[in-house]
Amino acid sequence: MKKQRSSFSIRKATESRLFFPLIAFALVLVIDLILVPNFFRIEIRNGNLYGSLIDILRNGSTVALLAIGMTLVIATGGIDLSVGAVMAIAASVAALMMNPWVVGKELTVELQRLVMDPTYTYSPFWLVILVTLFVATMCGLWNGVLVAYVRIQAMVATLILMIAGRGIAQLITNGVRIQIFYEPYAYIGQGWIVLPFALYLVAFIYALTWLFTRRTAIGMFIESVGINPRSSFFSGISERKIKLLAYTFCGFCAGVAGLVASANIKTSDANNIGLALELDAILAVVIGGTSMAGGRFSLLASIIGAMVMQAVNTSMYAIGVPAFALQAIKGVVVILVILLYSEQVRGFFQNIAASRKEI
Amino acid sequence: MSEANHYILTMEGISKAFPGVQALENVDFTLRRGEIHCLVGENGAGKSTLIKVLTGVDHPDAGRITLDSQEIHTKSPQHAQTLGISTVYQEINLCPNLSVAENILLGREPQRLGSIDWAKMNAEAAGVLQRLLGVDIDVTKPLGAYTVAIQQMVAIARALDIASAKILILDEPTSSLDANETQQLFKVMRKLREDGVGIIFITHFIGQVYEISDRITVLRNGKLVGTFDTASLSRFELIAKMIGRSLAEFDEMTKIKLESSKHIESEAILEAKGLGRAGAISPLDLELHAGEVVGLAGLLGSGRTETASILFGSDKPDTGSIEFNGKTVKDYTPLGSIKRGVALCPEDRKMEGIVDDLTVRENIVLAIQANKGWFKHLSLQEQYDIADKYIEMLKIATPSPDQQVKNLSGGNQQKVILARWLATNPQVLILDEPTRGIDVGTKAEIQKLVLSLAEEGKACVFISSELEEVLRTCHRIAVLREREKVAEFSGEVDEHIIMQAIAGSES
Numbered sequence: 001m002k003k004q005r006s007s008f009s010i011r012k013a014t015e016s017r018l019f020f021p022l023i024a025f026a027l028v029l030v031i032d033l034i035l036v037p038n039f040f041r042i043e044i045r046n047g048n049l050y051g052s053l054i055d056i057l058r059n060g061s062t063v064a065l066l067a068i069g070m071t072l073v074i075a076t077g078g079i080d081l082s083v084g085a086v087m088a089i090a091a092s093v094a095a096l097m098m099n100p101w102v103v104g105k106e107l108t109v110e111l112q113r114l115v116m117d118p119t120y121t122y123s124p125f126w127l128v129i130l131v132t133l134f135v136a137t138m139c140g141l142w143n144g145v146l147v148a149y150v151r152i153q154a155m156v157a158t159l160i161l162m163i164a165g166r167g168i169a170q171l172i173t174n175g176v177r178i179q180i181f182y183e184p185y186a187y188i189g190q191g192w193i194v195l196p197f198a199l200y201l202v203a204f205i206y207a208l209t210w211l212f213t214r215r216t217a218i219g220m221f222i223e224s225v226g227i228n229p230r231s232s233f234f235s236g237i238s239e240r241k242i243k244l245l246a247y248t249f250c251g252f253c254a255g256v257a258g259l260v261a262s263a264n265i266k267t268s269d270a271n272n273i274g275l276a277l278e279l280d281a282i283l284a285v286v287i288g289g290t291s292m293a294g295g296r297f298s299l300l301a302s303i304i305g306a307m308v309m310q311a312v313n314t315s316m317y318a319i320g321v322p323a324f325a326l327q328a329i330k331g332v333v334v335i336l337v338i339l340l341y342s343e344q345v346r347g348f349f350q351n352i353a354a355s356r357k358e359i
Numbered sequence: 360m361s362e363a364n365h366y367i368l369t370m371e372g373i374s375k376a377f378p379g380v381q382a383l384e385n386v387d388f389t390l391r392r393g394e395i396h397c398l399v400g401e402n403g404a405g406k407s408t409l410i411k412v413l414t415g416v417d418h419p420d421a422g423r424i425t426l427d428s429q430e431i432h433t434k435s436p437q438h439a440q441t442l443g444i445s446t447v448y449q450e451i452n453l454c455p456n457l458s459v460a461e462n463i464l465l466g467r468e469p470q471r472l473g474s475i476d477w478a479k480m481n482a483e484a485a486g487v488l489q490r491l492l493g494v495d496i497d498v499t500k501p502l503g504a505y506t507v508a509i510q511q512m513v514a515i516a517r518a519l520d521i522a523s524a525k526i527l528i529l530d531e532p533t534s535s536l537d538a539n540e541t542q543q544l545f546k547v548m549r550k551l552r553e554d555g556v557g558i559i560f561i562t563h564f565i566g567q568v569y570e571i572s573d574r575i576t577v578l579r580n581g582k583l584v585g586t587f588d589t590a591s592l593s594r595f596e597l598i599a600k601m602i603g604r605s606l607a608e609f610d611e612m613t614k615i616k617l618e619s620s621k622h623i624e625s626e627a628i629l630e631a632k633g634l635g636r637a638g639a640i641s642p643l644d645l646e647l648h649a650g651e652v653v654g655l656a657g658l659l660g661s662g663r664t665e666t667a668s669i670l671f672g673s674d675k676p677d678t679g680s681i682e683f684n685g686k687t688v689k690d691y692t693p694l695g696s697i698k699r700g701v702a703l704c705p706e707d708r709k710m711e712g713i714v715d716d717l718t719v720r721e722n723i724v725l726a727i728q729a730n731k732g733w734f735k736h737l738s739l740q741e742q743y744d745i746a747d748k749y750i751e752m753l754k755i756a757t758p759s760p761d762q763q764v765k766n767l768s769g770g771n772q773q774k775v776i777l778a779r780w781l782a783t784n785p786q787v788l789i790l791d792e793p794t795r796g797i798d799v800g801t802k803a804e805i806q807k808l809v810l811s812l813a814e815e816g817k818a819c820v821f822i823s824s825e826l827e828e829v830l831r832t833c834h835r836i837a838v839l840r841e842r843e844k845v846a847e848f849s850g851e852v853d854e855h856i857i858m859q860a861i862a863g864s865e866s
Binding site: 215216217218220221223224227228230231232233234235236237238295296 | 673692693694696697703705710711712713714715716717721725726728729730731732733734735736737779
């Protein structure tokens with residue numbers, strides 16, 4: 001009798017879930033180690049840490065936030081293409097609330113001085129955050145209603161907001177790019193407490209989502225609906241409510257990502273904020289090992305997936321790949337990473353190993 | 360002719376392990392030219408794995424396979440097919456939204472001027488069905504429009520028609536066929552036997568084993584018990600070999616049933632009045648009492664599953680009402696039923712029962728957690744307690760509660776679903792074909808369980824295609840025919856009277 005493979009257990013499963021994303025992350029970093037001198041150097045300035053690695057974490061935080069929400073949506077067997085556009089809407093709402101004057105006619109000199117004051121905001125800071133996240137959450141709810149109740153295919157349903165969202169973001173600011181001078185807001189994207197502030201935000205949202213899915217029955221229901229909606233229905237699980245929840249939460253996460261992105265560039269740029277980031281977020285989830293068909297998910301693996309995406313970006317810049325070639329090379333890297341996961345490729349290697357044994 | 364030449368196929372020393380399970384251990388199997396060879400055993404005995412190894416779905420850890428005196432290594436079912444090994448699986452692997460003709464000739468469509476010659480294709484498909492199975496249906500209709508039985512026939516026709524099969528494997532083809540259709544299939548099998556094809560036939564119906572087979576190979580727990588000539592092995596011996604214990608308990612059933620019928624209460628828990636749904640089931644009345652097992656008997660497509668579905672609320676009725684403990688039911692949803700205390704084990708285990716990537720533990724707690732809602736979370740410890748309790752009670756064979764349910768055998772998956780519903784502590788338990796595709800030993804276990812649940816004061820509805828099983832298990836039997844309730848019997852009923860009710864007036 002052959003040696004039995006060890007039995008399945010939860011701990012081992014999570015370990016193996018993180019295993020491949022971490023390998024992929026390490027792989028990218030090893031390439032950097034060889035090609036880019038000083039890539040791993042970390043400096044300490046004013047007690048804060050700086051360096052290429054920190055940059056990866058900081059710039060990856062937006063995609064990581066999106067990936068958290070996207071993980072839940074993909075786990076139900078869906079997809080959300082609108083998160084980039086929702087980021088733009090969130091940015092426009094926040095900027096408008098802090099600085100509504102710019103949208104009207106030209107400003108008096110007095111008003112101009114006022115809005116450029118880094119301590120000035122029209123609406124109080126807490127209200128800006130609250131309303132922005134509320135609007136983003138409503139965008140998610142809209143997607144959820146279309147998918148779960150109107151029964152439009154997820155890709156088509158969220159495509160609507162993906163296209164319309166940027167228009168809506170423009171409408172909110174009347175087509176103006178509003179500059180943000182208010183310092184506390186900018187801190188969301190640019191602040192630093194030893195590590196970049198945005199990272200703490202990612203950690204917080206991750207912890208919140210983890211508690212929300214794993215300390216309630218919601219995580220299991222999401223997986224159950226993603227794997228077999230019919231069985232879930234017969235077991236009394238409301239597939240519609242679960243899907244509605246996932247899309248709504250995804251909208252919320254996109255809102256937080258929108259805050260970070262706009263705070264980072266200190267402007268509401270409806271055309272460019274979150275542009276094509278939905279694809280990075282989806283790839284991050286895929287690299288994190290969640291099946292596009294739905295089912296088992298791991299939030300942490302998706303976050304690592306987001307960092308892999310960002311590490312690829314940062315490395316390309318560091319190596320000196322011209323900006324126009326970036327997307328193409330990113331595509332190649334993503335294909336290589338995805339190949340690592342593919343059943344076919346794994347099966348192929350197993351077959352080779354097996355046939356060697358036979359010979 | 361030497362002995363070896365008789366054998367079209369020999370499998371020697373086959374072993375195969377899955378995570379946590381030794382599915383096959385040093386199993387030998389031989390198949391002669393022109394014989395029907397039954398492969399029997401309990402769930403998890405290793406029948407399916409042996410077939411998967413032969414057809415290249417799984418690769419054996421050890422052993423050799425010889426076809427026509429040449430050693431073969433099947434790489435995939437396609438590869439097996441080119442070698443002359445065709446298979447019809449228990450679960451139908453066809454495309455329900457394509458036409459019957461397309462399904463039969465998929466990948467081999469007749470062409471003319473670079474496009475599909477539809478007229479020729481339909482004629483060919485109809486010809487194949489007529490010639491091989493004697494079935495005459497409209498081959499241009501989508502496969503999904505036909506009953507499971509017809510779909511099964513189409514699957515067989517496809518397997519037979521592809522290449523010239525030397526070996527035909529039928530993996531429980533009769534589990535969804537009625538008596539008439541089964542006879543049609545047997546006719547085809549006998550014809551193929553005369554043509555020299557070796558047929559491996561997997562079934563749970565012992566009667567069919569004796570009706571059709573030449574030899575029997577018995578597996579138990581992944582090991583070979585032996586290969587026997589059908590003529591020289593009595594039924595009793597066969598069943599004893601399969602389950603490794605005596606069958607005295609089968610006769611116990613009648614005693615248990617009589618004993619338990621004393622506990623039936625006069626007040627109905629659930630009362631359906633004129634309950635019906637257009638296109639599914641004509642309005643019917645049905646009462647369920649605590650302590651009673653009510654059987655729904657009838658042919659395939661007679662409306663048994665539809666009745667179960669409406670009683671449970673997974674389909675909404677358009678007429679009539681249900682009174683539960685005297686109150687009219689308003690919430691016709693599965694969740695509403697779970698809250699009331701009504702449970703349904705659905706017929707289609709794979710599509711409507713298990714959630715295959717989740718663990719045994721998660722599958723068991725799913726319904727009870729759905730009842731509690733999103734936020735009243737069962738702690739991991741509570742989940743393990745529940746899972747362990749039912750794994751022990753139902754003797755679910757799994758290495759651990761954290762095993763993914765897809766790695767379990769069919770019978771054990773069925774038990775997991777049963778556990779899911781028992782965990783909700785229902786007052787009414789509806790079981791739609793709970794013993795379908797399950798071995799003799801587990802069948803008896805489940806039948807006994809149903810009676811003991813009734814004795815605890817639950818009302819059970821028991822649906823089965825096997826009349827004998829319904830007779831043995833149920834206190835009262837409702838007969839359905841053509842989506843209509845035609846009769847109801849209680850007490851000691853003669854099998855023939857019920858058969859007449861099922862068949863209708865002409866017989």
